[in-house]
Structure formats: structure tokens, C-alpha cells
Amino acid sequence: MLKRLNHDIQNYLIKQLPNPTAFLNDRLEVVYASDSWIEALMLQKDGVIGRGIWELIPQAPEHWHEILENCLKGISGQKGVERVVSPNREEKWFEYENNPWYDEQENVIGVLIQITDVTGRIKSEIRHEKTEILMRAQSELARIGSWEYDVVKDQLHWCNMTKEIHEVPLEFQPDLESAIEFYKEGYSRNTISMVVYRSIETGQPWSEKLQLVTANGREIWVIASGKPLYQNGKYIGLVGTFQDVTHTTQFEQRIIESEKLLRTVVDNLPLNLYIKDLESRKTLVNKSECEYLGVSDPSELLGKTDFDLLPKKMAQISRDEDLYVMSNGKSIIGKETLLELHDGSTTHFLSSKIPLFDAENQIYGLMGISLDITDLKQKQEELRELINVTSQQNKKLINFTHIVSHNLRSHSANFSMLLELLGVEEDPHEAQRIVGMLTKASNNLMETLENLNEVVAINTNTNIQTSRVDLHHMAEEAENNLAAYLGANLAKVVNEIPKATMVQAVPSYMENIISSLITNAVRYRHPDRLPVIRLYMEKTNNRTVLCVEDNGLGIDLDKYGDKLFGMYKTFHNHPDARGIGLYITKNQIEAMQASILTCSEVDQGTTFKIFFNDPH
Amino acid sequence: MTPIDSICVIDDDPIVVFGIRKMLQNALPETSLIAFENGRHALDYMQAALDQGIPLPRHILLDINMPIMDGWQFLEAFIGLPIPMPMDITIITSSIDPSDYGRWETFRAITHHRLEYKNKPIRKDDLIAIVSAA
Numbered sequence: 156m157l158k159r160l161n162h163d164i165q166n167y168l169i170k171q172l173p174n175p176t177a178f179l180n181d182r183l184e185v186v187y188a189s190d191s192w193i194e195a196l197m198l199q200k201d202g203v204i205g206r207g208i209w210e211l212i213p214q215a216p217e218h219w220h221e222i223l224e225n226c227l228k229g230i231s232g233q234k235g236v237e238r239v240v241s242p243n244r245e246e247k248w249f250e251y252e253n254n255p256w257y258d259e260q261e262n263v264i265g266v267l268i269q270i271t272d273v274t275g276r277i278k279s280e281i282r283h284e285k286t287e288i289l290m291r292a293q294s295e296l297a298r299i300g301s302w303e304y305d306v307v308k309d310q311l312h313w314c315n316m317t318k319e320i321h322e323v324p325l326e327f328q329p330d331l332e333s334a335i336e337f338y339k340e341g342y343s344r345n346t347i348s349m350v351v352y353r354s355i356e357t358g359q360p361w362s363e364k365l366q367l368v369t370a371n372g373r374e375i376w377v378i379a380s381g382k383p384l385y386q387n388g389k390y391i392g393l394v395g396t397f398q399d400v401t402h403t404t405q406f407e408q409r410i411i412e413s414e415k416l417l418r419t420v421v422d423n424l425p426l427n428l429y430i431k432d433l434e435s436r437k438t439l440v441n442k443s444e445c446e447y448l449g450v451s452d453p454s455e456l457l458g459k460t461d462f463d464l465l466p467k468k469m470a471q472i473s474r475d476e477d478l479y480v481m482s483n484g485k486s487i488i489g490k491e492t493l494l495e496l497h498d499g500s501t502t503h504f505l506s507s508k509i510p511l512f513d514a515e516n517q518i519y520g521l522m523g524i525s526l527d528i529t530d531l532k533q534k535q536e537e538l539r540e541l542i543n544v545t546s547q548q549n550k551k552l553i554n555f556t557h558i559v560s561h562n563l564r565s566h567s568a569n570f571s572m573l574l575e576l577l578g579v580e581e582d583p584h585e586a587q588r589i590v591g592m593l594t595k596a597s598n599n600l601m602e603t604l605e606n607l608n609e610v611v612a613i614n615t616n617t618n619i620q621t622s623r624v625d626l627h628h629m630a631e632e633a634e635n636n637l638a639a640y641l642g643a644n645l646a647k648v649v650n651e652i653p654k655a656t657m658v659q660a661v662p663s664y665m666e667n668i669i670s671s672l673i674t675n676a677v678r679y680r681h682p683d684r685l686p687v688i689r690l691y692m693e694k695t696n697n698r699t700v701l702c703v704e705d706n707g708l709g710i711d712l713d714k715y716g717d718k719l720f721g722m723y724k725t726f727h728n729h730p731d732a733r734g735i736g737l738y739i740t741k742n743q744i745e746a747m748q749a750s751i752l753t754c755s756e757v758d759q760g761t762t763f764k765i766f767f768n769d770p771h
Numbered sequence: 772m773t774p775i776d777s778i779c780v781i782d783d784d785p786i787v788v789f790g791i792r793k794m795l796q797n798a799l800p801e802t803s804l805i806a807f808e809n810g811r812h813a814l815d816y817m818q819a820a821l822d823q824g825i826p827l828p829r830h831i832l833l834d835i836n837m838p839i840m841d842g843w844q845f846l847e848a849f850i851g852l853p854i855p856m857p858m859d860i861t862i863i864t865s866s867i868d869p870s871d872y873g874r875w876e877t878f879r880a881i882t883h884h885r886l887e888y889k890n891k892p893i894r895k896d897d898l899i900a901i902v903s904a905a
Contacts, residue, residue: 560867561836561865561866561867564865564866564867564891565784565891568787568865568891568892569784570892571892572786572787572891572892572894573786573790575892575894576793576794589793592790595786596786599786679839
């Protein structure tokens with residue numbers, strides 16, 4: 156009864172043990188078992204006592220048999236860790252300790268099993284191991300090394316990657332001082348000293364991109380990070396990492412340098428350069444473009460279209476070009492365009508528009524390049540003007556050559572003819588007449604040469620001296636000088652030039668021009684009326700114009716206009732010819748940078764207009 | 772004197788007219804010479820002669836460069852006159868401009884009158900040959 160009671164008490168006590176515990180008899184049947192044990196092994200509460208262990212845990216591994224047999228043989232202290240997967244696939248880890256169960260006489264009567272559920276511990280151990288493996292892999296891949304400093308022991312520990320980064324052997328033992336000395340002197344070393352000191356003071360972590368000089372003397376870039384460690388509020392050390400970012404940094408620097416180079420090139424090209432998106436909004440402009448559009452900063456142009464910047468007509472032309480380039484993917488190269496700004500200023504450009512393709516070969520905008528060729532254009536214009544002048548001169552020269560050759564030929568033909576006649580003339584009286592003719596021919600030749608000389612003088616005198624000339628006064632003088640001629644022809648001169656009308660001219664040329672025009676008007680007077688010559692002033696396009704109007708024959712300009720100022724045969728002793736008349740007049744007018752225009756109607760009269768190259 | 776045989780000279784240079792007159796006087800004393808100082812006067816005469824039925828000159832000696840109406844202008848007007856008989860016209864000029872020669876050929880192609888071209892100076896023998904032809 157007592158024994159029975161004993162057994163009950165024991166049973167009761169064991170049942171309540173917090174550590175999973177079980178007692179097996181020598182047949183390995185459960186005699187006692189704590190509830191915790193039953194629970195741990197996930198067994199049914201009833202029907203555990205008295206059942207064989209192999210029956211209860213059929214999935215028990217082979218080596219358990221040996222362990223339990225060993226216990227029955229009296230071997231104690233067998234320990235181990237087992238992984239158990241429950242029927243509901245739950246994974247558990249147990250630490251077990253199996254010992255022999257002795258009676259009072261120290262006889263082995265069974266086995267005492269004590270297990271501890273270490274699932275949590277094992278799992279965290281595995282996790283830790285995994286983390287370490289991952290960390291190592293990561294640190295190798297990202298070239299991140301770690302370090303730890305124990306302030307109590309004054310010990311610095313570097314991991315292998317940290318040593319690799321510093322290019323020191325694995326057996327290298329760093330201390331705080333040598334670690335700091337690896338930082339490049341100057342900015343890097345000063346910065347690390349400062350941030351670490353501040354971090355210890357404030358507890359704030361740090362992260363700085365700094366330069367190290369490795370044991371091999373190589374300069375590298377690292378991101379040095381770290382933070383102070385505290386235990387119970389007391390500073391106990393530092394922990395931190397190094398990341399070797401030399402490659403990335405060099406890469407970044409190269410990119411920055413390339414970008415800078417590109418920007419410098421783009422900005423300093425003597426070209427207007429811009430990039431537009433599909434909506435023709437500017438997304439990039441260079442300095443020249445800013446200067447052209449009169450802004451100091453590119454931001455004033457970005458996002459704007461030509462409609463915001465140019466007169467509507469110009470903007471539409473530009474937008475049409477943009478659409479052509481972007482919808483066809485074809486470039487416009489070297490097109491000559493004339494752009495006008497709001498202020499009316501115009502610029503000639505040699506402009507190109509090139510479509511821009513993205514990685515997927517889709518057009519995302521265009522690049523525009525414009526070269527200001529205004530100066531070039533102007534030079535071209537000047538050159539054309541010069542060619543015009545030259546060809547004009549050349550024409551004049553050819554004309555003059557013909558005149559010279561023709562006139563000299565006429566005279567020499569006369570000499571030749573008269574001499575032939577003289578040679579055969581027997582009548583001395585007739586011979587005397589022929590000699591008289593010869594003298595006349597000789598005088599004509601002399602006069603021709605003088606006239607030609609005059610023309611040459613006008614055209615070769617490149618440095619003519621002009622002065623202020625009073626046109627009213629000059630016309631009066633001309634009238635006085637021609638008084639006899641005018642009187643003989645019953646011609647009348649009406650001087651309507653306002654008094655003191657001043658123009659810039661060569662006085663002697665001006666004198667000849669006025670009297671030539673008056674004589675010419677009288678010479679070609681209309682047979683039905685008395686010649687009247689009216690002189691007056693006009694203003695046309697801000698230029699001073701002297702008009703000499705007559706009521707003479709008039710001339711059909713369509714037919715004879717080109718002859719009017721040609722050097723005519725009036726060289727000969729035409730009864731009225733003063734000399735070479737209008738030919739010299741025209742030469743003199745052009746030598747003064749003025750021009751002459753003729754208006755005429757047959758039977759009505761002729762008006763000559765002289766346009767002075769005078770600012771007033 | 773009845774102008775049965777007449778020759779016309781149109782030239783503004785009195786020396787030329789003097790020379791031609793002198794040469795013809797000696798060689799063809801029967802021939803009369805009419806001179807005009809420009810194309811306009813000559814044309815007016817021709818027009819009037821046609822109107823009044825006066826016989827036209829046998830030969831016209833025509834200078835090119837003259838004031839008021841030059842030789843070409845005269846020719847242009849003259850070939851437009853209603854003269855069915857082919858006339859002898861010789862251009863006598865000191866011009867050696869190829870364009871003048873070209874114009875002579877052009878006129879020659881469009882008229883039924885006999886058009887010749889002769890450079891100055893004019894010699895007596897040449898002149899006699901010219902006006903004696905036809």
C-alpha cells in the first residue's frame with residue numbers, strides 16, 4: 156500500500172516537472188512521464204504510461220536504440236541534439252540527456268530521459284550562421300569590410316575584407332592610431348578625426364566618402380561609416396564599415412568630367428545649339444542660343460517653344476520644319492534661313508535639324524544647330540556689289556575703247572582721204588582748199604583727244620574733292636555763261652531752285668553738268684515752240700534731286716535710252732555740239748557717287764533728274 | 772540741171788562729204804550729189820521725193836554714227852518705205868565694231884535693197900567702183 160502510495164506520489168511529482176522528463180523500465184516502457192515531456196514529443200496524454208518507447212515514437216532514429224541500450228548497460232551522460240518533424244510538419248529541435256535509472260541498490264532498473272526544447276536556440280543559431288555567410292558574401296561582393304573597437308581593452312579588430320581594402324596581410328594587427336593614418340592627409344584625415352570625435356560625444360553615426368592611402372601606397376575612395384557602442388549608457392567602443400567605392404567614384408568622376416567637357420564644348424561652340432522635345436519645347440540650349448535670344452540664363456528658355464520666342468510667322472515656319480524632321484526621321488542639313496526677332500533684327504543662319512532617337516529607336520525630339528552667317532552674307536553682298544561695279548567699269552572701259560578707236564579711226568580716215576585728193580590735185584586753188592580741210596581735220600583730232608583726256612581724267616581721279624555747292628547760284632552762273640547761246644536760240648531758263656540749296660559736289664563738275672543739260676535741251680528743242688528749260692528741286696526717298704525739265708523733242712527711251720549717254724558721234728563738228736555732252740556729264744555725275752535718271756515723252760519734252768548722294 | 776543721175780551721201784562729217792563730192796566731181800561730172808547731215812533730213816527728203824514723184828538717188832552712201840537719227844534708224848525707216856525698185860545702199864563707216872557688221876547682215880537679210888558695207892577711209896577708185904556698179 157505504501158509502495159503504491161509512493162508510486163502515486165512519484166507519479167504525481169514527475170508529472171508536474173517543468174523539464175520534459177521520462178522514466179523507462181528495462182523493457183523501455185514508460186513508467187513515469189512529465190506532462191511537459193508528453194507535450195514536447197506531441198504524444199497523446201492518455202496511454203503513454205506502460206507503452207513501449209518505440210511504439211510511441213516509431214520514427215525515432217536508429218542511433219536511439221544504441222543510446223538507450225547503453226543506458227541500460229550503465230553508461231551515463233549521453234547527450235545530443237535531435238531534429239523532430241511532427242506529423243503536422245512542424246520542425247522541432249531537442250537537446251537530450253539520457254542516464255541510467257538506478258534503484259536503492261544502485262541497480263540499473265531503467266532509463267531516465269531528460270529533454271530540452273531548443274528549437275528557438277537552434278533556429279537563431281542557424282539564422283546567425285546564415286547571416287554570417289550572407290554578410291561575408293556581401294562584403295566580398297560589395298567590398299564592404301567591418302571593424303570594431305573595444306575602448307576598454309583598447310583593441311581594434313578588422314575583418315578580412317577591411318584588411319584587403321587596406322592592402323595589409325591578414326595577420327596585420329591594427330590599432331587606432333595606425334588606422335587613422337591610413338586616411339589621406341588633409342581633408343580625409345581631418346574629416347574622420349572630427350566625425351569620430353563628434354560621434355563619441357553625441358552618439359550620432361557617421362558616413363563619409365573619404366580617401367585612403369593603402370599599405371601599397373594606392374589612393375582609393377571609401378565610404379567610411381560607423382557609430383559608437385554603449386552598454387548601460389556607458390560608451391564601450393565603436394563599430395563601423397568600409398566600402399571600397401574607388402571604381403564607382405572613378406566612374407562617377409569620369410561621367411562628371413565627360414559631362415563637363417560636353418557642356419564646355421556645347422557652350423563654347425560658335426554655333427547656336429538646342430534640343431527640342433516632340434512638342435518643340437526647348438530642353439537644352441547653349442550660350443550662343445541664349446545670347447541670340449537675349450537671355451542671360453538657359454532656364455529662361457527651357458520649356459518654351461518658338462511661339463513663345465519668335466514672331467508668329469517665324470515660329471510657324473520653324474515648327475513645320477520640326478514636324479517634318481520628327482515625323483520623317485530625316486535631317487535638314489545646312490538650310491539657309493532668315494530669322495527675324497520681335498525687335499525686327501534679322502539674322503541669316505545656316506541651320507540644321509537632326510532627329511534624336513532613344514534606345515528603342517523612337518524619335519523623342521531633335522537637335523538644332525545654327526550658324527550665324529549674317530556677316531558672310533553681307534560680305535557676299537559686298538562682293539556682288541563689287542563685281543557689279545567692276546563689270547560696270549569694265550563695260551564703260553570697253554565702251555570707251557570703242558569710242559577711242561572709232562573716233563581716231565574717223566579722223567585718220569579723213570586724213571588719208573584728204574591726202575589722196577591732195578596728191579592728185581592740179582589746181583592750186585583747190586589744193587589750198589584741201590589743205591584747209593586738213594587743218595580742220597587736225598583741229599578736230601586735237602579736240603577729240605582733249606575730250607577723251609577729260610573723260611579719262613574724270614574716271615581716273617579716285618580722290619575727288621567735293622564741297623558744299625549752292626545749286627541756285629550755280630544755275631544762275633550757267634545761265635549767264637550761256638546767255639549768248641540762249642539768246643540766239645530764243646531759249647528761256649527758269650531757275651526755280653530755292654536760294655541757298657546746298658549739296659555735296661565737285662564744283663567744276665557741277666558747272667559742266669548744268670550747262671550741258673541746258674545746252675542739250677536747246678539742241679533738241681521742238682521745232683514748233685521756243686525752248687523753255689525749268690530747273691527745280693525734288694525730294695525722293697530722303698535724297699536731294701535736281702530736275703532739269705525741257706519742252707523739246709523728247710526721246711523714245713525704249714528705243715534710244717541706251718544711246719542717250721553713250722559717247723556719241725557729236726565729236727564731229729556738228730554745228731551745235733559742244734563736245735561729248737551727256738557722256739561726260741554722266742561720267743561726272745557717277746564720279747560724285749550721284750546718279751542720273753531720264754524721263755521723257757516724245758513731242759512733250761525731257762526731264763533729267765540728278766540724285767545726289769547726300770544725307771539731306 | 773535735171774537730176775537724172777544722182778548719188779546721196781548721208782554723213783554728219785563735212786570733211787567726208789567734201790571728199791566724196793570732190794572724188795565724184797572729177798570722175799563722174801554728170802552725176803549730182805545730195806548730202807544730208809543726219810538720217811532724219813535724208814528720210815524727210817526721200818519721203819518728199821516719193822510723194823512728189825521725183826526720182827530717188829541712184830545710190831545711197833550711208834554713215835552709221837550720226838546725231839538725231841543714225842544710219843541704222845534711217846535704214847529701219849527707209850526699208851519700210853514703198854519703194855518697189857531695189858536700191859543700192861552702201862554703208863560707209865569708220866566703225867570696226869563687229870556688232871555693226873552683224874547688224875548690216877541682219878538688215879541685208881530682210882530687205883530687197885542691195886546693201887553693201889565698206890570701211891573708211893574711202894579711196895577714189897573704190898568709190899567709183901561702188902557707185903558705178905549695177
